[in-house]
Amino acid sequence: MASVALTNLDPASRAAARGWSDLTIRNLFIIPTLVFLIVFNIFPLIYSLGYSFTNFAANRAEPWQFVGLQNYRELLSDDHIWSNFVITAKYVIVSVAGQMIVGFGLALLLNRSFPMKGLITTLLLLPMMMSAAVVGLFWQLLYSPSWGPINYVFRLGDFAWLSNPDSALYAVAITDIWMWSPFVMLLSLAGLSAVPQHLYEAAAIDRAGWWYTFTRITLPLxxxxxxxxxxxxxxxxxxxxxxxxxxxxxxTAELIAIRLYKQAFQQWDTGKSCALAYIVLIMVLAITNLYVKYLNKVKER
Amino acid sequence: MAAVRTSSEVAFNRIAIAAVLIATLVFLAPIYWIASTAFKPKELAVSVPPTVLFEPEVTPFVRLFTKRVQMQKTVDPQVYDAAPWWEKRIYDGGERVLKVGKDVQLSQYPDRFMNSLIVAVISTVLAVGMGTFTAYGFSRFKIAGEADLLFFILSTRMLPPVVVAIPMFLMYRMAGLNDSHIGLIILYVAFNLSFSVWLMKGFMDEIPKEYEEAALVDGYTRMQAFFKIVLPEAATGIAATAVFCFITAWNEYAFALIMTNRRAQTAPPFIPSQIGSGLPDWTTIAAGTFLFLLPVAIFTFLLRNHLLRGVTFGAIRK
Incomplete structure (x- = not known):
């Protein structure tokens, strides 16, 4: 079968006819993975789509009833949920902006040769490899109002980062920036090292200033x-x-995922949680689509 | 760098390198804090002002793996002399190490650590195994709707864990898989499989087709060519993919928090749960965390040349 050819060999030749056919191997290699993902990711999502139209509560034995779109209607008119989305939006903006600035800044600083560059780059990448839950736990200690090193270093007295409603979200964002700036740095370094040196040399010959070179050569590339x-x-x-x-x-730091977790596993409002999960899911899939589109674009270059 | 460098360029370069060093120190400070707390005497963990330099102690690690009581009177010198050196450090602190037996249960940490190890290793083997075959399939054969299938595969990775966990929790409850190793392993395989397919596809694409063609002409079947030619060529890629999958499963929190609570609980939900009411013993928690983070730190160094590829699902190779 020409459409699944493994090689450029003549399909009628002896070498191409030996053993299992390409079609068999292809199916054998690919189908189990697809089936696994459908069974353990897609099927559960169909299951929860069904529950999102009911008033099912997983901790009660009484039978559930079909409620149509009521869960979705209630969620979309619930001020509490909207405030969770607003909190999440604030968090995303602050934390991603911070990561982009710090990460790209670090990459600009690192984009030169100096001794032990490899070691220092790897050390800088350590935070993003660690478990976020454990990182969060220890930042509690760092932020502690009574003995935390952060308040000591910055002379903040007993400022309670994490229990102050005004600062809790931003304290989490700072930790997230610490953890994920290295990710932006890693990608930026790859981008910076791919900028052809001759462009900089040409700019230097033309006596272009640092800012001009940065905005006209570095940034676009x-x-x-x-x-x-x-x-x-x-x-x-x-x-x-x-x-x-x-x-x-x-x-004030209750992100939408935390809200969803509480609604599903603490209040056991299962039907409504399934509906909220779907609202979140659709938003995530939209961003994923965008991500894959740009990923493929960069790949092709 | 341009061949001719002005003095201001040299100065700027120096400032940049100094800034890099300062930034490195700032970024490593929280990690130093975790590591150093693991070696601090109890009272220095929460001292004011915070203690940066001190004489390291092993007692936090001893605490992690023993049960102790406060001593009522001074210990019998003979018992003290017979005790191993690390136990003496506990006696010096006014505590007595209990023999773990029927009545005295060890802390849960070693069990949770083992659970993490079991779940991470098995799920990694399965995810990388299946992923390698599938990646080869996608790399070598023409597949109708290939781009859509690959997008579908990747999109399963992007699903928020809490979203997937709600139906999975209900299904596991019916199947009796809640708080089981198998249940968690299945979830981690599902989570890592897409990553493994994407990353391995990148590695497979780099192995020239001509290698297999030569093998086929030499009398190999396609399967033999795959096992004897392609797999050895892909060894580095398989190892890198495995390490990434291991780290992801090792670090995973949300699924473990929701799906396990006792028997199969892994370290990430367990470690933060030790902070309850009252003053927690940060040194012992830090000792457990230190051992938990150590493999990840080592793997990060082993992986350093593949990190970029890993975090972009194989799309950017450098």
Whole structure:
């Protein structure tokens, strides 16, 4: 079968006819994965789509009733949910903007040769490899109003970062910036190192200033990769659960994922949670679509 | 760098390098805080002003793996002399190490750590195994709607864990898989599989087709060519993918928090749960965290040349 050819060999030749056919191998290699993903990701989502139209509560034995679109209607007119979305939006903006600035800044500083560059780059990447839940826990200690090193270093007295309703969300965002700026840095470094040196040399010959070189050469050439970092971090920040959940219980820092968790597993409002999960899911899929589009674009270059 | 450098360029370069060093220190400070707390005497963990330099202690680690009581009177010198050195450090602090047996249960940490290890290792083997085959399929064969299928595969990775966890919790409850290793392993395989397919596809695309063609001409079947030619060529890629999958499963929190509570609970939900009411013993928590973070730190260094590829699902290779 020509459409699934593994090689350029003549399909009628002996070498191409030996053993299992290409079609068999292709199906054998690909179908189990697709089936696994459908069974354990897609089927559960269809299941929860069904529940999103009911008043099912997983902790009660009484039978559920079909309520149509009521869950969705209630959610979309619930001020509490809207405030969770507003909190999430604030968090995404502050934390992603911080990561982009710090990460790209670090990459600009690192984009030169100096001793032990490899080691220092790897050390800088450590935060993003760590477990967000554990990171969140220890930032509680760092932020502690009574013995935390942060308040000591910045002479902030007993300022309670995480239990102050005005600062809790931003304290979590700062931790997230610490954790994920290295991600932006890593991508930016790849972008910066791909800028052809001769462009800088030409700019130097023309006596172009630093700012001119930066805005006319560096930024345009790095922007595709920066965009990927931006979209990916936006999606991840939108989904944030671990780090915020382990750091603070302030209602002002209740991100949408935390709201969803509480509604589903603490209030056991299962039907409505399924509906909220779907609203969140659609938003995440929209960003994913965008991400894959730009990822493929950069890949083709 | 241009060949001719002005003195202001040299000065700027120096400032930039100094700034890099300062930034590195700032970024490493929180990690130093975790690591150093793991070696602090109890009272220095929450001292005012915070203690940066101190004589390291092993007692937090001893606490992690023993049960102790406060001593009522001074310990019998003979018992003290017979005790191993690390136990002496506990006696010095006014506590007595209990023999773990029927009545005395060890802390839950070693169990949780083992759970993390079991779940992460098994799920990694399965995800990378399946992912390698599938990646080869996508890399070598023409597939109708390939781009859509790959998008579908990747999109399963992007689903927020809490969203997937709600129906999975209900289904696991019916199947009796809540708080089981198998249940968590299935979730982690599902979560890592898409990543493994994408990353491995990048590695497979780099192996020239001609290698297999030569093998086929030499009398190999396609399967033999895959196992004897392609797999050895892909070894580095498989190892890198495995390390990434391991780290993801090792660090995962939301699924573990929702799906496990005792028997199969892993370290990430367990470690923060130790902060309850009262003053927590940060040194022991830090000791557990230190051991938990150590493999990830080592793997980060081993992976350093593949990190970019890993975080972009194989799309950007450098």
């Amino acid at each position: 790095v922007s595709p990769i920066l965009l990927i970092a931006l979209i990916f971090r936006t999606m991840e920040a939108f989904k944030t659960f671990d780090i915020a959940y382990t750091m603070t219980t302030q209602p």
